[in-house]
Amino acid sequence: MVVVGVDPHKHSHTAVAVDSNGHELGQITVGNTAAELVRLLAWVQRWPGPRRWAIEDCRHVAGALLRALIRAGEAVVTVPPKLMAQARASARTRGKSDPIDALAxxxxxxxxxxxxExxxxxxxxxxxxLLDHREDLVAExxxxxxxxxxxxxxxxxxxxRGQxxxxxxxxxRLGEQIGQLAGGVRAEIAAELIERLITLTQRIGQLKRxxxxxxxxxxxxxxxxxxxAGLTAAKILAETxxxxxxxxxxxxxxxTGTAPIPVWTGNRARFRLNRGGNRQLNAALHRIAVTQLRIHPPAQALVQRRIATGDSKTEALRVLRRHLADVIYHRLQASAASSTPCHEDAA
Structure with a gap:
């Protein structure tokens, strides 16, 4: 098995091939054009047999490369930057460069x-x-x-109060109130901000719908x-x-970063917050958990049972998030199965 690690950038991609023991076999740096990606695929053909590509998860920077490799029939996994940083820190080679990062x-x-995969x-x-665009507009x-x-x-x-x-x-209402003032640069700027806020709010609502x-x-x-709700479900679908x-x-x-991490010795089993995984998915599960604590009796009963056994509320909430990860997984499977046409429908 040959694994090809890739450190992607905006204008270039550096790839390092390693064997199953992690020994480096070769490295190459190519551009991000279609012709350069063809050269990258030709370079990796020198190692026949099964191979897997590992690309640092840099979202937009790695997107074109990821799609090109998948369309070429290659097996590809994305590696979270945290895992790459840990591998680089544990290596004997010091420093930081594109080949070092690709090897990590x-x-x-x-x-x-x-x-x-x-x-x-x-x-x-x-x-x-669409979600990323909406979140950018909300931040603006x-x-x-x-x-x-x-x-x-x-x-x-x-x-x-409350508005x-x-x-x-x-x-x-604020625009009308400012329009009645006796001019001035500050009032002019405030009126302009209000107009832009109205436009942004309308666009954000359109994207949400x-x-x-x-x-x-x-x-x-x-x-x-x-x-x-709809936006949380969209976030789960997009990140999954x-x-x-x-x-x-x-x-x-x-x-999702909800798997428990043991941090105990002795007689009392304890688990700490998992800071790994996809933090966007983790945040979506947290929103569901917090909402269920307000409106969903089974979730409230689960948290109360955990607190009664000695867990803190924070630890109980982590248990609820872990339970929700299972629920979401099976719901996603059910939705995928219901949206896949059977052979009769396809015919």
């Missing part, structure tokens, strides 16, 4: 044979792009709201989970990118 990626993939999922990719809106708050403070305009600046009705409309037919079983990549619910839990 390959050795990390050898050490972790259960990393889920990547595959093309255009629907998940579209949802993730937050920065503008913070600036507007200071201008309103200097203009001595107080917001009524937020991410609501169009509140922004319209579009994402929810795409998710509904893809994951009806997921949306039935208490506390899992195909539940078939995971061999079991335990592998999915490891990917």
């Amino acid at each position: 990626v390959a050795r990390a993939a050898l050490r972790e044979p259960d990393l889920p 990547a595959h093309l999922d255009e629907q998940a990719l579209q949802i993730r792009l 809106r937050t920065r503008m709201i913070n600036r507007l708050h200071w201008h309103l403070h200097d203009l001595e305009i107080a917001l009524p 937020a600046l991410n609501r169009i009705a509140t922004l319209n 579009r994402i929810e409309a795409q998710v509904e037919p893809l994951a009806p079983h997921l949306l039935a989970v208490p506390g899992c 990118a195909g539940v078939g990549r995971f061999r079991s619910a335990a592998a999915f839990a490891m990917h």
Whole structure:
């Protein structure tokens, strides 16, 4: 088995091939054009037999390379940067360079044979792009709201309690109120910010409705989970990118960062927070867990039982998240099975 580790960048990709023992066989640096990727595939043909590509998970930077390799029929896994950094730190070679990083990626993939294999999922990719775009707009809106708050403070305009600046009705009322002021640069800037906030809020709402409309037919079983609304379901679908990549619910839990990590000696078993895994998925499960603590009696009963046995509320919440990882895994499997046409339908 030959493993090819790749350190991707915007303009170039460095690949290092290693054998099953982690010994380096060769290295190459190519550009990110289609012709250069063909050269990369030709270079790796010198080692016949089964091989696997390991690419550092850099999202947009590695996307084109990842899709090109999968379309060429290659087996590809993505390696979280944390695993790569650990492999580099444990190596005898000091320093940091693209070949060193690519070698660390390959050795990390050898050490972790259960990393889920990547595959093309255009629907998940579209949802993730829309989610990323919406989150960028929300972050931009937050920065503008913070600036507007200071201008309103200097203009001595107080917001009524309970009214937020991410609501169009509140922004319209503020715009009318500022329009009645006796001019001035500060009032002019505040009015401009309000206009831009209204436009951003409308666009964010449009994206939310579009994402929810795409998710509904893809994951009806997921949306039935208490506390899992449209945007959270979209985040889970986008970051999972195909539940078939995971061999079991335990592998999915490891990917989400909800698998428990033991930190105990002696008689009392304890587990700490898992800081690994996909933090976007972990955050989505946390949102579901916190919501279920408010509205879902079975989740409330589980947490109370754990607290009664001596767990803290934080530890009990981790148990709930681990349970939710199993629930989400099986719901994703059910949604995937229901959306796959049978032979009669295909005919």
